[in-house]
Amino acid sequence: MRRACLLALGAAAALALPASAWAHAALLRTDPVASRTVDAAPPEVRLTYSEPVEPRFAIVSVTDATGRQVTSGEPAGAPGSPQTLVTPLQRVGEGWYLVFWRVISADGHPVRGAFTFAIGPNPGPPPQFVVPSLSETATTKRLLVARWVVFLSLLGALGLFVLRALIARPVVRAVPGCSLRALNIAFAVAVVVALVATPVYVLLATAQFTLRSFWDLADVVPSARSSGFGRDFLDLELVLALFAAAAAVALFVDRPDRERRSVAELLALPAALASGAAALLLPALAGHAGQRSPRGLSLPLDTAHLAAASVWLGGLVGLVVLWLSVGRAGRAAALADVVPRFSTVAFCSVLLLVGTGIGQAFQELPTLASLWQTSYGQALIWKIALLSGALLLAAVNLARTKPRLAARDASAPLLLRRLVQGEIVLVVSALFAAGVLASLAPPSSALARVQDVAARVGPGPVSEVVAKDPYRVHVQVTPNRAAVENRFSVSLTRGGRPVRGAEVVTRFDMLDMEMGEQSYRFRELRPGVFARSAPALVMVGHWALQFEVTPPGARPFVVTLLDRASG
């Protein structure tokens, strides 16, 4: 009873949360149907995806057997259905045609695919089409560096503001002659860099989506707001400008030499902090957190992660700026005042950073093994390793330098600066790893469904015999290439004799990115031989092929192959 109640509660919770989002646009339906022969030439090709796609970033090419382009216009959105792309065709005759498509997913990842169809009644044998490359990455060097600079300047600016307005402020009254001017300047520099870098990053990404040069500004600029990703980052630019204004006011009206804050200060400071928090929500919304389900959990986690990182990073940079700007005479006193306060805040933000990071990893990684088996997991390991190094230095600072500073040890300020600089280098590198993470597709949740892999096969034709006592299953896949029709067959024998009347259902899962599962029921062609021809491997990469076999009157069993399909 109790268990049933719990189950019902769980089901209710699952229903209350937003529906699971597909991380990437997947092609759900095509018209004409892939790999089929139609009787009359279609006037257009219709492609329906799992999420709305922007026609301006879409490429749809339809070529005949000789490679001649037969489209008569650009792809356009179907009226009333933002998920569907319609591409008009010329009048074409009998024969085989290759459709190649490329769209941009909501989080900015490009996805490509291809399929063939034939116009009959006598299209002839299918030709060997040359399929364009079906893999494309969002991790170009330029995009990675731009993303890194945006993250660095945004987090640095917010953290410097927090240090200046909250943590370092009392030092002015504690140490006579100490000024916070240098921190104001460092904050202004970081904000200006962020304000310049953000639109440059959006334009670089848009140029990549539209396969144009960055300098082709007349074409790139009008498309910048066409992708969900571009819209979110241009909104970030606006919010950042508003934050810059509010923060400038807060610093202008601030009088740290007075004991109590004035009404103007009490209005401006929370306003600046609130607009800073708003700026942190947008990168979360534009990235993977905005696509991950449940978003009610992933968005607050990601925003808190960014806030903690900004307080840590900006604070460290601020400490070095303070060290350099305060004269030798007041340095030890100023640091002895600021460092203990910053240490406490940094300790809390590091705890928050690690906690939210672990929470996000649980959400993103379907299995523990995907941590080292996928490139996404490997980038995460790098990030964790770099942050662990920074944490080690922070621990030395907390345990050694802080008490020495309090005791006014003469060597403490220099030790502090060296350690803090080392920490900054490590945190900045970890931020680069975070930028790589944001550009990679998170591992597919299908990884969690794949268990008990019988064999790793491909690229190239597959012929694999798997023993499942008392049965033997012979699986064949030809030609095992992406984007074309493949023939899948399963021969089931028991004691050397074919097993008739079994039920064979095969599930196809893309493992390199989130794509949704396809499943096909096989037909028995000969006694014990079950087969199906299907364009199931729609992309180059790793696929889990799960053959679920139910022999008559026996329990079903599953044979899982890990296949690599080539282009």
Next chain:
Amino acid sequence: MRLRLALALLAVAAAAAAWLVVIDALRRTL
């Protein structure tokens, strides 16, 4: 004194505008 107060109110308005932009972006995505 009045200038400082006016500026502070401006900062509050900027924060409100920033949150309006974020709420709009959230509405678009969710």
